[in-house]
Amino acid sequence: MSLFVGQKMTNLLSLVKAADLIALRELIEADKIKPVIGSRYPLGEVPAAIAEIGAGHGRGKVVITV
Numbered sequence: 001m002s003l004f005v006g007q008k009m010t011n012l013l014s015l016v017k018a019a020d021l022i023a024l025r026e027l028i029e030a031d032k033i034k035p036v037i038g039s040r041y042p043l044g045e046v047p048a049a050i051a052e053i054g055a056g057h058g059r060g061k062v063v064i065t066v
Helices: 018-029 043-055
Strands: 037-042 061-065
Touching: 037 043, 043 061
Parallel strands: 037 061
Antiparallel strands: none
16 A cells, blocks of 8 residues: 555455356356456566556456466
8 A cells, every 4th residue: 555645445245146156157158158368478477467457458357377
């Protein structure tokens, strides 16, 4: 946290319901939903991946491969 920039700390709470997870699993197994991967970076290029996210250029998820 920076002393010079206003920031808020918040908590994220979510209630996970078994029925929702089962429905999500069925959709994934039926190939009806897929994650959108915008770019992939090897572990050594994490700073470049973070820069892409920070600049807002990426579409989809940025994946770090190990």
